[in-house]
Amino acid sequence: MAFDHRKYRPAPVLARPQRQWPNQVITQAPRWCAVDLRDGNQALVKPMTVAQKIRLFECLVRCGFREIEVGFPAASQPDFDFVRALIEQQRIPDTVTIQVLTQARPELIARTYESLRGAPKAIVHVYNSTSKIQREQVFQTDVAGVKAIAVAGAQCVAEHAAQHPETQWTFQYSPESFTGTELPVAAEVVNAVIEVWQPAQGQPVIINLPATVEISTPNVFADSVEWMIEHMTQRAHVCVSLHTHNDRGCGVAAAELGVMAGADRVEGTLLGNGERTGNMDLVTMAMNLYSQGIDPELDLSDMRDIIETVEAVTEITTHPRHAYAGELVFTAFSGSHQDAIRKCLNRQRAPVSAASPWDVAYLPIDPRDLGRRYEEVVRINSQSGKGGVLHVLEQHVGITLPRWMQIAFSKRVQAAAEASGGEIDASRIAHLFDEHCLNVPTGWQVSDYQAHRRDGQVRIEAEVGTRHIVGMGDGVISAVINGLSQYAGVAASVEHFDEFSLSDNTAAEALACVQIRQGERTIIASAMANDTTLASIQAVVSAWGRLITETTQAATHEPNAEHCSV
Numbered sequence: 433m434a435f436d437h438r439k440y441r442p443a444p445v446l447a448r449p450q451r452q453w454p455n456q457v458i459t460q461a462p463r464w465c466a467v468d469l470r471d472g473n474q475a476l477v478k479p480m481t482v483a484q485k486i487r488l489f490e491c492l493v494r495c496g497f498r499e500i501e502v503g504f505p506a507a508s509q510p511d512f513d514f515v516r517a518l519i520e521q522q523r524i525p526d527t528v529t530i531q532v533l534t535q536a537r538p539e540l541i542a543r544t545y546e547s548l549r550g551a552p553k554a555i556v557h558v559y560n561s562t563s564k565i566q567r568e569q570v571f572q573t574d575v576a577g578v579k580a581i582a583v584a585g586a587q588c589v590a591e592h593a594a595q596h597p598e599t600q601w602t603f604q605y606s607p608e609s610f611t612g613t614e615l616p617v618a619a620e621v622v623n624a625v626i627e628v629w630q631p632a633q634g635q636p637v638i639i640n641l642p643a644t645v646e647i648s649t650p651n652v653f654a655d656s657v658e659w660m661i662e663h664m665t666q667r668a669h670v671c672v673s674l675h676t677h678n679d680r681g682c683g684v685a686a687a688e689l690g691v692m693a694g695a696d697r698v699e700g701t702l703l704g705n706g707e708r709t710g711n712m713d714l715v716t717m718a719m720n721l722y723s724q725g726i727d728p729e730l731d732l733s734d735m736r737d738i739i740e741t742v743e744a745v746t747e748i749t750t751h752p753r754h755a756y757a758g759e760l761v762f763t764a765f766s767g768s769h770q771d772a773i774r775k776c777l778n779r780q781r782a783p784v785s786a787a788s789p790w791d792v793a794y795l796p797i798d799p800r801d802l803g804r805r806y807e808e809v810v811r812i813n814s815q816s817g818k819g820g821v822l823h824v825l826e827q828h829v830g831i832t833l834p835r836w837m838q839i840a841f842s843k844r845v846q847a848a849a850e851a852s853g854g855e856i857d858a859s860r861i862a863h864l865f866d867e868h869c870l871n872v873p874t875g876w877q878v879s880d881y882q883a884h885r886r887d888g889q890v891r892i893e894a895e896v897g898t899r900h901i902v903g904m905g906d907g908v909i910s911a912v913i914n915g916l917s918q919y920a921g922v923a924a925s926v927e928h929f930d931e932f933s934l935s936d937n938t939a940a941e942a943l944a945c946v947q948i949r950q951g952e953r954t955i956i957a958s959a960m961a962n963d964t965t966l967a968s969i970q971a972v973v974s975a976w977g978r979l980i981t982e983t984t985q986a987a988t989h990e991p992n993a994e995h996c997s998v
């Protein structure tokens with residue numbers, strides 16, 4: 433059988449009962465380095481053009497990255513030209529240090545330095561693989577052999593830098609495939625490189641520990657980071673960096689636990705583009721910090737720009753469920769989620785602040801922080817409920833409904849959703865509301881009325897279509913019902929009545945909602961008007977008109993599927 437788990441071995445797990453990292457809490461952002469233009473680029477079907485790289489570089493700068501790996505200049509002419517363009521066209525802000533990657537090969541290191549001529553500051557990142565597989569099968573060498581490649585590479589990097597003192601150099605070394613390297617081997621190689629560069633004597637040095645391939649659970653990675661830090665010489669003078677991939681889907685978790693284990697810096701890409709399943713996603717990790725009230729020291733508020741840019745240059749679409757960025761991640765279709773979101777949003781005291789923090793069920797952050805709108809938080813289909821329908825009416829139409837009417841109207845929406853099998857958007861909900869509640873039945877428009885109160889009684893005279901209605905009652909509503917009952921000889925009672933003043937963005941000032949009952953039948957109707965009394969009268973008259981129309985249709989065997997009887 434091809435599908436046979438016995439082909440695989442578990443990754444080694446370190447016995448480390450003295451581990452400290454589980455007790456740590458992340459309280460500040462790490463130093464970030466965006467590697468989209470190098471690791472992201474090298475994984476693409478079509479590597480980026482110089483123009484595309486410039487567009488992405490500018491987006492990264494807007495996000496606030498201070499360290500950006502801009503390429504592998506010895507790899508290809510476009511990579512080289514891009515680095516030259518950045519330097520010659522003075523596109524690198526003072527706040528930003530560019531970083532470039534090279535293998536530990538002298539001719540590639542020489543070409544790398546050539547690309548950096550004239551840069552005010554730069555990080556030269558040299559790597560060689562130290563893993564057992566690569567030692568044995570790729571380099572066909574032993575530990576001493578990979579250590580010698582690393583040391584020679586480190587020396588070569590330092591020698592070139594010494595020839596260009598006009599540039600402020602930082603050196604970075606990666607024991608590539610660190611996760612496949614025995615820890616004592618990784619420490620031996622890393623310490624040999626540190627010995628060459630001497631960070632304690634003032635040379636800025638970054639030691640980057642890559643999960644080139646993610647092979648174990650994030651806790652195992654964190655153990656290995658903590659172990660390396662313990663065994664690293666000149667640790668106080670070294671910036672420990674992490675570069676995780678997402679092969680097991682835990683790239684972000686591994687980086688987070690690695691930071692708890694003592695790492696200072698994290699490399700990754702926007703939205704996680706990169707080799708195979710991708711690099712650690714900077715958006716997710718930074719937003720995870722943000723959602724805990726920690727300043728991520730990046731500005732990701734223009735998420736639309738980030739997504740558009742990344743999609744344009746990578747030709748990879750963003751998954752609708754992508755953490756913080758996907759189209760659907762702030763959207764609830766299910767009724768109980770919608771109801772909770774709506775209630776929490778209504779209770780959330782504005783403005784949200786440290787004193788009154790964000791506290792909304794199902795929404796770990798305020799969607800507006802990333803340029804999203806509350807309107808899109810709730811979308812309606814057959815899984816939705818009355819709370820969701822009400823949210824849409826409140827947000828899109830600017831009206832609210834009493835509970836009894838929410839229940840009645842949401843049944844109409846549910847029926848439409850079941851019939852369509854898909855989403856019922858806000859304009860369709862508004863249309864359904866008009867159709868089932870707000871539209872005045874033909875011939876039942878109130879064109880004029882007079883109301884007089886005398887001796888505790890209200891007398892109403894109203895022009896309804898071609899009818900002249902006269903009625904008496906304790907109040908306006910009962911007077912109208914009285915008049916209508918006399919006119920048509922049909923008795924009905926008002927079961928519910930509510931009236932609301934409307935929000936500023938609606939044309940009318942009042943919304944009246946009514947439910948009348950005749951025997952087993954209930955009818956709902958609403959009316960909007962600037963005059964609150966007119967809204968009340970029209971709502972009752974409309975309900976009455978629907979009742980009469982239905983009765984007539986039933987009598988003539990012409991049922992109208994669109995009526996609002998519930």
Ligand SMILES: CC(=O)SCCNC(=O)CCNC(=O)[C@H](O)C(C)(C)COP(=O)(O)OP(=O)(O)OC[C@H]1O[C@@H](n2cnc3c(N)ncnc32)[C@H](O)[C@@H]1OP(=O)(O)O
Nearest residue numbers: 474504506507508535536537559560561570571581608644
């Ligand atoms: C985990 C990572 O993402 S690391 C970054 C990987 N990124 C890339 O490879 C993209 C850019 N790379 C390239 O364009 C090319 O590989 C180049 C231009 C750098 C080199 O190209 P070439 O020399 O033609 O070929 P190739 O990459 O296959 O070279 C492999 C040789 O370099 C050696 N090598 C590989 N990596 C390293 C390294 N980091 N340091 C020293 N030697 C190395 C290999 O052992 C092999 O040696 P051999 O020729 O004796 O067999």
Ligand SMILES: CC(C)C(=O)C(=O)O
Nearest residue numbers: 559606609642644675
């Ligand atoms: C060069 C290193 C950092 C790398 O990209 C990796 O190991 O994934």
